Amino acid sequence: MSNQICGNMKSTFILIVSIILIYSCNNKRDIVVNQKIKIEFQHFEGCPNGPKLLKNLKDAMIGYEDKIDFSEQIIDSPELAKKFNFRGSPTLLIDGKDMDGMETPENPSLACRFYPNGLPTADSIRLKIQKIIQN
Numbered sequence: 001m002s003n004q005i006c007g008n009m010k011s012t013f014i015l016i017v018s019i020i021l022i023y024s025c026n027n028k029r030d031i032v033v034n035q036k037i038k039i040e041f042q043h044f045e046g047c048p049n050g051p052k053l054l055k056n057l058k059d060a061m062i063g064y065e066d067k068i069d070f071s072e073q074i075i076d077s078p079e080l081a082k083k084f085n086f087r088g089s090p091t092l093l094i095d096g097k098d099m100d101g102m103e104t105p106e107n108p109s110l111a112c113r114f115y116p117n118g119l120p121t122a123d124s125i126r127l128k129i130q131k132i133i134q135n
Helices: 002-026 028-033 050-061 078-083 122-134
Strands: 037-043 068-074 091-094
Touching (some): 037 050, 037 122
Antiparallel strands (some): 037 091
């Protein structure tokens, strides 16, 4: 009889663990959705495009402040450029990825950033934020 009780307890334990695992896997998306989006604005003082991109970014974040963890990083030395893998001023990183998909440079340095299609607009930044929130 005790073997039957142990067997039933073992089966019950396995069933409970299975239910917990299934629930956890199905709700993983909810956990990720509740995390804040990390937005980092990198630039150096005197960059002519810095203030414009910062304004576009701030306009894009309106209404999403509770979903965003914003930081501004001033890159003012070659050492900081290397430490932060600086792509040029200004740069916008969203969840650690470059807004325009630019790869990390081999030799980061203090340099102006060229945007072939112009600076990211408030609308394009807002769309990127909305897309991340919806996923």
